Amino acid sequence: xxxxxxxxxxxxxxxxxxxxxxxxxxxxxxxxxxxxxxxxxxxxxxxxxxxxxxxxxxxxxxxxxxxxxxxxxxxxxxxxxxxxx
Numbered sequence: 712x713x714x715x716x717x718x719x720x721x722x723x724x725x726x727x728x729x730x731x732x733x734x735x736x737x738x739x740x741x742x743x744x745x746x747x748x749x750x751x752x753x754x755x756x757x758x759x760x761x762x763x764x765x766x767x768x769x770x771x772x773x774x775x776x777x778x779x780x781x782x783x784x785x786x787x788x789x790x791x792x793x794x795x796x
Contacts, residue, residue: 735771
């Protein structure tokens with residue numbers, strides 16, 4: 712009986728641990744076509760870059776918070792499955 716429960720729980724735990732979020736410092740940049748910026752003046756390019764720079768810390772915090780929450784969820788899941796034995 713324990714094997715019928717233990718094996719699926721192990722499979723779920725292994726799959727859940729594979730889907731880990733990265734730290735913000737580990738996230739790679741995405742390619743953006745330069746054609747999107749071809750018609751912009753220097754000032755417009757500067758303003759667009761500043762807007763992205765201003766948003767970056769909030770994105771970093773969101774990624775790191777998501778990673779922390781994933782760790783908490785994984786811990787809770789592993790603790791709950793161990794109590795069921």
